[in-house]
Amino acid sequence: MPLRLGSLRLPWRRSGADDDPYWDAFINRPPADLRNVIPEIVGKAPEGNVFPTRSELHTPEVTSSHVKELGLYLAAILVGVVDLGKQDPELAHDFPFGIVCVVRAEYDPYDSPGVGGQAAVQAGQFVTFIMAAWIREMGFRASMKVETSREQREHLAIVAGLGARNGDGRLKVPKYGTKVHVADIIFTDLPLAADG
Amino acid sequence: MAQTIERLNRTVPKNGKAPTAGPSTATVEQVVDRRRREAKNAKATAVNEADRTSADIGSPLVAPDGTLRMVPNMGRTVHVVGTVTNVDVNDGPHPKNIRGELGKALNHWYTKTIAKDPLMRATDNSHCADKRNFLSTYTNAASKGVVNEQRTEVADPKAMSRHIKRVAKHFGADLVGVAAANPAFMYAAGSRYVQDGTANDKYQSMTPDALAKRFPYVIQATVAWDHDTLQAHRHHVGDLSYHHSSMRAAMVIKALEGYIKELGYTAIRGAVNPQGAGLAAGLGELGRNGMMITERFGARVHMPDPILTDLPLAPDKPIDIGVEDFCKICRKCASNCPTNSITFGDKVVYNGIEKYKINWLTCYKIRPFVADHYISCLTCVAVCPFTKPDAWWRRVGGKLLSSAPIPARPPIVRALKWIDDKFWGEFPKRRVRFMGYDTGIKPGEHACTIAGCTADHPNASTSAPDPNSKVGYYAPVKKQTENFVKRS
Numbered sequence: 088m089p090l091r092l093g094s095l096r097l098p099w100r101r102s103g104a105d106d107d108p109y110w111d112a113f114i115n116r117p118p119a120d121l122r123n124v125i126p127e128i129v130g131k132a133p134e135g136n137v138f139p140t141r142s143e144l145h146t147p148e149v150t151s152s153h154v155k156e157l158g159l160y161l162a163a164i165l166v167g168v169v170d171l172g173k174q175d176p177e178l179a180h181d182f183p184f185g186i187v188c189v190v191r192a193e194y195d196p197y198d199s200p201g202v203g204g205q206a207a208v209q210a211g212q213f214v215t216f217i218m219a220a221w222i223r224e225m226g227f228r229a230s231m232k233v234e235t236s237r238e239q240r241e242h243l244a245i246v247a248g249l250g251a252r253n254g255d256g257r258l259k260v261p262k263y264g265t266k267v268h269v270a271d272i273i274f275t276d277l278p279l280a281a282d283g
Numbered sequence: 284m285a286q287t288i289e290r291l292n293r294t295v296p297k298n299g300k301a302p303t304a305g306p307s308t309a310t311v312e313q314v315v316d317r318r319r320r321e322a323k324n325a326k327a328t329a330v331n332e333a334d335r336t337s338a339d340i341g342s343p344l345v346a347p348d349g350t351l352r353m354v355p356n357m358g359r360t361v362h363v364v365g366t367v368t369n370v371d372v373n374d375g376p377h378p379k380n381i382r383g384e385l386g387k388a389l390n391h392w393y394t395k396t397i398a399k400d401p402l403m404r405a406t407d408n409s410h411c412a413d414k415r416n417f418l419s420t421y422t423n424a425a426s427k428g429v430v431n432e433q434r435t436e437v438a439d440p441k442a443m444s445r446h447i448k449r450v451a452k453h454f455g456a457d458l459v460g461v462a463a464a465n466p467a468f469m470y471a472a473g474s475r476y477v478q479d480g481t482a483n484d485k486y487q488s489m490t491p492d493a494l495a496k497r498f499p500y501v502i503q504a505t506v507a508w509d510h511d512t513l514q515a516h517r518h519h520v521g522d523l524s525y526h527h528s529s530m531r532a533a534m535v536i537k538a539l540e541g542y543i544k545e546l547g548y549t550a551i552r553g554a555v556n557p558q559g560a561g562l563a564a565g566l567g568e569l570g571r572n573g574m575m576i577t578e579r580f581g582a583r584v585h586m587p588d589p590i591l592t593d594l595p596l597a598p599d600k601p602i603d604i605g606v607e608d609f610c611k612i613c614r615k616c617a618s619n620c621p622t623n624s625i626t627f628g629d630k631v632v633y634n635g636i637e638k639y640k641i642n643w644l645t646c647y648k649i650r651p652f653v654a655d656h657y658i659s660c661l662t663c664v665a666v667c668p669f670t671k672p673d674a675w676w677r678r679v680g681g682k683l684l685s686s687a688p689i690p691a692r693p694p695i696v697r698a699l700k701w702i703d704d705k706f707w708g709e710f711p712k713r714r715v716r717f718m719g720y721d722t723g724i725k726p727g728e729h730a731c732t733i734a735g736c737t738a739d740h741p742n743a744s745t746s747a748p749d750p751n752s753k754v755g756y757y758a759p760v761k762k763q764t765e766n767f768v769k770r771s
Contacts, residue, residue: 107445107446108442109443109546113450113542118428118541119432120428120544122541123545125537125538128422135412135414135415135416136413136416138401138412142401143740145736146736146737146738148735156717160523202545203453206454213531216418217418217527220417223416224405224411226401
């Protein structure tokens with residue numbers, strides 16, 4: 088954003104967007120070949136095996152804190168755990184817990200089909216893929232392949248206490264408002280302590 | 284332009300194998316003097332020269348007689364002073380090891396061992412139990428799409444350079460730079476380094492000279508390692524810092540590669556040495572530890588495989604942040620290196636390049652012996668005085684050094700080094716706690732140090748260490764490796 092003092096705009100601070108004739112296409116022009124887009128490729132990646140030997144665990148509360156620590160380390164802004172046993176069985180898919188990771192989204196990936204508009208999806212995949220892989224390597228099931236709609240993911244984020252709905256029905260979280268994206272939910276049987 | 288330097292006028296064999304790199308016969312003083320004169324007289328970059336040349340007289344960078352027209356400017360820390368033989372990427376440590384040329388122990392460690400730690404299994408490609416649980420398996424295979432036929436016209440390369448840097452940062456890069464391509468920092472013909480093992484494109488067999496002519500620009504986008512977890516060097520927590528940035532960098536650079544194709548331009552990878560490109564692009568300078576040292580993050584940056592492209596860009600220039608002056612005096616990495624792989628001596632000329640040369644073999648050979656404790660050592664990065672959090676006090680120190688005239692820098696370096704030793708320790712071993720890992724527990728022992736954890740830990744072999752202790756324990760200690768590699 089340009090630096091402004093009231094109605095004055097300091098001439099030596101120019102907006103990045105004003106200065107960048109290619110930015111709009113980067114955010115909004117759909118890719119000509121989907122194989123050039125990372126979320127498309129990572130989204131279709133098969134899931135790995137569950138490690139045959141289970142790792143030694145701490146209490147569910149401590150394990151939950153480790154899940155959150157890892158999520159935040161991988162650049163999620165909020166991480167929550169949902170008890171799926173209290174949710175619709177069709178949504179739970181026989182998993183006891185869901186891990187909800189929220190990443191920052193400067194542009195809403197649902198409104199911005201360009202390569203840049205999908206950056207939040209890519210950031211979310213980075214968090215959830217590594218976290219799910221870590222859980223599987225600890226010897227527990229973890230899947231991101233359960234189909235969930237945007238409404239369902241945002242509902243689970245609210246259940247996990249990460250935010251609330253605004254007037255438009257969208258998820259709104261502290262500090263970042265609605266400029267967030269809920270990444271794919273990790274469905275797992277890792278013993279966790281649910282939030283919310 | 285007649286700015287030349289000797290270069291092998293050789294024919295590349297069909298199998299693409301380059302001759303083994305060896306020491307130059309040129310004396311350093313002679314060639315450095317001549318290079319200074321050449322650099323002073325050079326008024327155009329190789330790329331500008333390419334634009335101006337109407338008749339095809341060979342590569343704009345390499346004359347028909349094999350001489351380099353433009354020696355790459357890589358800053359004060361690295362000079363091309365003699366004949367550079369392009370290195371075959373298959374002569375690197377990992378390919379050699381996979382072929383079994385470094386001995387049975389190393390080969391077995393790299394190709395057959397699975398990490399005991401679940402986080403390592405999920406973040407390290409060579410020690411995971413299932414490659415499908417490793418993110419870069421997919422990101423490295425990404426961007427297999429075609430180049431968009433509807434090319435975006437670039438009227439102003441400077442504007443496109445700004446755009447590309449902004450795009451890379453939008454994807455998560457921390458530092459981005461553009462360099463003019465130069466054969467001196469490219470791999471030998473036919474030895475493209477592509478992490479998914481394939482480089483099946485029509486550029487695969489092109490010589491470095493031809494590649495630099497066809498693709499005049501190199502983009503290097505780096506991702507910084509987390510400082511706090513890096514303090515646990517020689518520990519799985521430090522490994523996570525390294526592997527996490529490695530995976531993120533792969534994702535960023537692949538996304539950028541795909542985007543350049545979407546713009547209608549070709550982007551290839553695996554042809555350029557990351558450090559050479561980073562130096563020429565002004566991301567940092569080369570330290571005594573053989574690592575790129577940057578202004579904001581010090582040595583804690585991951586240098587992914589750069590992008591070579593024909594997208595019109597404006598190259599950046601090398602920077603001077605005082606690494607040359609600091610490394611002459613500091614030697615902290617050399618003192619702390621557990622394998623004595625970093626020299627205390629001066630720079631040497633190797634393969635026509637004057638730089639500090641580390642002993643990569645001894646650095647590499649220790650790994651099977653410490654596999655239970657860590658995968659990547661990182662000590663030289665963690666202890667480097669440049670490797671600090673990106674805070675105001677660090678920027679003040681950096682500015683103080685880089686803005687001082689060169690003759691005035693040695694006393695500033697000594698003062699900064701003294702401060703660093705005082706506050707961070709001459710042999711830093713901080714205690715780091717992360718996700719239940721605790722470097723306050725001695726290597727080989729097991730204990731739970733998490734406050735409030737009531738779980739039964741049958742594998743605990745020792746009582747929890749003092750929770751208030753700030754000392755971390757890292758394997759192996761220096762005196763153990765004195766037996767392994769003697770200081771020369």
